[in-house]
Amino acid sequence: MTDLVLPRGSCRRPPSLGLHRSWMVAGATVLALLAAAVAMGAPSLLILPLGREYGWDVATVTSALSVRLAAFGVTSLLASAALNAWGVRRVACAGLALTGTGIFASLAMTQTWHLVLLWGVLVGAGSGLTSLVLGTAIAGRWFEARRGLVVGLFGAAASAGQMLLLPGLAAATDVLGWRAGILMPCGLLAVAAVAAMARMPERPEDVGLLPYGSRDPRPATTSLPTRPSTWRILADISGSALFWALLGAFAVCGATTSGLVQTHLVPFCADLGIRPLQASGFLAGMGLLTVIGSVGAGWLSDRFDAGWLLFWFYGVRGLSLVCLPFTDLSFAGLSLFAAVYGLDWIATVPPTARLVLARFGPERTPLVFGFMLAAHQAGAAAAAYAAALARIDLGSYLPSFLAAGALCLLAAAAILPLAARRDMPL
Template identity: 40%
Template sequence: MLVVAVTFLALLFSAGLRSAPGVMMLPLELHFGWDRATISLGAAIGILLYGLVGPFAAALMMSIGIRRTMLAGLALMAVSTFASQWMSAPWHYVLSWGVLSGIGSGAVASVLGAAVVNRWFATRQGLVMGLLSASTATGSLVFLPVLAWLSQGGAWKPVALAVSLGCAVLIPLVAFLVPERPEQRGVRRFGEAADTPPPAPLKQAATPWLAIEALRRAARQRVFWLLAGSFFVCGLTTNGLVGTHMIAFCGDHGIAPVAAAGLLSLMGFFDLIGTTASGWLTDRYDPKRLLAVYYGLRGLSLVALPFIDFGGLSLTIFAVFYGLDWIATVPPTVKLANQSFGERDAPIIFGWVLVAHQIGAAAAAFGAGVIRETAGTYAPAFVISGVFAVLASLVFIRGLGQWGRPLTPRAA
């Protein structure tokens, strides 16, 4: 389906933008003399806003439409990264790659995938969400080696220009190829019966305030806090840590940036397989049990990483094992949101869950940089994040019977 293909590309380029700071970290350090904690702060702000914008973007998709929200996000990403070529102070980097690109990429993030899936698919939602979620890993697969090659010799401006042009190219594709609803193409949602009644109208106008109202309703349910807490750990153990610092961590062990980017690309390739398979499994098995397995395996791999020899074979094994689980958590998390809050509200609620994800990612992006500056090694950061993932797995195992219970008794 064309709308899925274009959405996949948009998510792919958004992921490429968010992976670029990891490639630019060493060149910016060499060119400007900024310390790693300062550069990590800009990346952390971008990661945080990437998540914080999500629920409001989901509400905008219900009001001004999916296509217009995508266009606004892509335009802001293109402009902010293009303008960064003239930055000369740390606050320029924080503004362009942190604040502005964070807001833009937040409009073209996982909430977009959830909104498209719920609007266009009545069945196979887990599989399609897995495919769209995998696009973030595919973004690393496609972009990181190219961006790392562009950054050879300490160059960073070609990286900014490549990301900007990529986002700009997508704008006309979205404008002309993404319909707002299936009815505009004369079709129903995939798998929807012909006698299915149309969705009930909203009880209130779909404004950004709807995101706040949805959060107030969701916060009364235990399932929301379990999803948000687990996704905090998800962010702590993926893009905030590995996505931002893995190239620099490899550099500490004498591995060139291009080779380290290739390692991340290998993770991306196997995540494309793992997350798509996770979507298929989510359509068939209990998503809570899947999440318990995913977090446990991820945590063990991160705890083990600092103690391997960083040879070619060891890193390849880690990349394959970790890559299969990179963001396999997304399809079961979206399914639990759909089951708990309904398909209309679920994209907004998932947006708030994604906020927790990005808070965790921002904490890892900044915290790992600080740990590296103070301890001289990234090892404690990887061990700590791995322990958190194992704890999240245990919470899922122990709390299976608590899902869906309200935090306060319902009125009779």
């Protein structure tokens, strides 16, 4: 059954006769985030096939992937302004179109600059537009209740989703070749674009509805509310200590997940005599547990204080990293570490989004999250490089794990008192 819509200007809350339209919008957003994440991760599976066909070495291919990460970070910063100027539907479709164009056009590439342009610039920029910046904007506009759960679903789609779907893509590539393999993310991107066009209005008021769970019957007028400029938002948030604490914490989040563990867990296990196949199984298990952890963290964020949740999530992550070198580093011990880390991997995203929405407001949240995603990528890049240097100079990854654990504990201690304050300048 469909929602009853309110006439323009009506203040009466519509009765619910079925699934609220907000959940359809959330479903379309999950599909968009999932499609972009799969397309973002797919090129990493094609390094060896491209090397065999074109004679490109690993450094040549990975240079394009580095450009992709940089383009993702830059575009995430610009996504907030794009959302205000173009709206969520146009931004989502533009991001999916850029990503799909980059993937599909690579079927005909023959030169290395084609690779950099298509997989680096287009795929990176398109994925940046279709990131958690978009997801937090949707959560802020369409949900008053269950925001934490919704952001948890978005985080699971953006991060864990690609871990779960990329093995199937890898199998298709092995059997049918890399060209047939990349048609799969192209098809997923096309389906996501159609869903965004059909199920992603700009705001609930545009279709005569209230946000899900709203108890404030606001009028659905034809005029849009005045939105603060990007520069005004920057001026507002730059004076907030909470903003800087969350920015630093997200850099630590990136450093300790994709920067350290995702990049270096397999070689770390190799140093311990664990075969790559078994080590990759740790990462696969983390992918499944990340979905559970992200959705569970979203559920908790709707019921408990976000500051305390962040304190515990960063604290548990830090303790697991600090304690790891003092265990026997057996296969069973590493399996337990992988289980804890998988549940905690994206758990910090829902309470962070919940806290940002509550303190900075829905209009400022996309820009704030854009900066946070950029900090996340910067932290990941710095940690990946620093851990490699530590392994070369010190002959061990253990100092890197200890340093990462200390950073998590510092982030936990920094966020809690600031999150508890209510005298924010915004």
